Amino acid sequence: MNRVIWILFVMLSLCSSCTRNDGDIGELFGMWRVSAISIDGEDMPDYTGSMYFSFQSSVFSMTYINEETHNRTATYASWRYQGDDLIIDFCEPKFPPIGMSGMQSGQNLVRVGEICGGKLEMSYENPDGKKYVYSLEKW
Numbered sequence: 001m002n003r004v005i006w007i008l009f010v011m012l013s014l015c016s017s018c019t020r021n022d023g024d025i026g027e028l029f030g031m032w033r034v035s036a037i038s039i040d041g042e043d044m045p046d047y048t049g050s051m052y053f054s055f056q057s058s059v060f061s062m063t064y065i066n067e068e069t070h071n072r073t074a075t076y077a078s079w080r081y082q083g084d085d086l087i088i089d090f091c092e093p094k095f096p097p098i099g100m101s102g103m104q105s106g107q108n109l110v111r112v113g114e115i116c117g118g119k120l121e122m123s124y125e126n127p128d129g130k131k132y133v134y135s136l137e138k139w
C-alpha cells in the first residue's frame with residue numbers, strides 16, 4: 001500500500017509541474033533589466049537602469065521603478081513572434097506603454113538581436129522615425 005501511495009505521489013508531482021505556455025517560449029522567458037537605452041545612437045540622458053521588461057506566455061510587462069520615490073509603474077501588453085522579431089501590442093487603453101520606452105499604444109515591431117550570456121539587444125523605430133535601442137540583462 002505504501003508503495004502505491006509513493007508511486008501516486010511521484011506521478012502527481014510530475015504532472016503538476018509548472019510549464020511555460022504549454023512548453024517553452026524560448027530564451028525571452030522571464031524578467032530582463034533594461035540597463036541602457038539609446039535614441040538615434042545617443043544614450044538617453046538621465047536613464048538610471050530602472051526599467052524592466054518581462055515575458056511570460058503571451059503577456060509582456062513593462063515596469064519602471066522611480067529610484068527617488070520608490071514608486072513602481074507597470075503596464076501590460078500582449079506579444080508574439082513575427083519571424084525573428086516581436087509584435088508588442090499595447091491594445092488596452094488603460095495600459096499604455098511607459099513614455100521613456102518610446103513605444104506607442106497599439107502594435108510595435110521590435111527587432112530582437114542575439115541573446116548571449118544573459119544579454120540581449122532589442123531595437124524599435126517609432127512612428128516619428130526615432131530609433132530606440134534597449135540593452136537588456138537577464139534579471
